[in-house]
Amino acid sequence: MRLFLACNLSQEVKDYFARQVKDLEKTLPPGIKWVDSDNYHITLKFLGDTSENKAEEIITSLSQIETQGEFTCKFEDLSAFPAENYPRVLISKVTSGRSPLLTLQEKIEEIALNYGFAPEKHDFTPHVTLGRVKDKSAIKRTARHFNQDSIGENIEIKEIISKFSLIKSILRSQGPIYKPIFTRKI
Secondary structure, three states: OEEEEEEEOOHHHHHHHHHHHHHHHHHOOOOEEEOOHHHOEEEEEEEEEOOHHHHHHHHHHHOOOOOOOOEEEEEEEEEEEEEOOEEEEEEEEEEEOHHHHHHHHHHHHHHHHHOOOOOOOOOOOOEEEEEEEOOHHHHHHHHHHHHHOOOOOOOEEEEEEOEEEEEEEEOOOOOOEEEEEEEEEO
């Protein structure tokens, strides 16, 4: 099974981002594969291919994490990974409420390391992925918009984070399907 851990987003926030993406589609050049709004989430850790037995062990460990309770985070603006001058992934970053997300991610990272998963190569940047820029010409055209326009500066929404999930990702040519196999209140 291909697995990852993520914080779930409410339907209200998913709908908000879907409306923002409709506006961005009118402004940004073609060549961006937009994420289906049902798949918006905050990734905490990508595990990749995982056996069912290991997944069950991970679920046992996840159920024992001490949590701080639900909290509010705020998403703002449109940004990109690895950088706005080379935008491969279009995101909206969490700008407040980061501390409890970082704490949760660190606990999950520790569990993953205990089960033999590789440590993250980059610092954790909580965000929601809105789209992926697929080819070099689209990357260049999209970068020009970051340099010249104030795209996505109107994005701003708060979300109450109350749970996280271990999610199975089923890859298809039309886009992935995400199925939670374990969900836990924070």
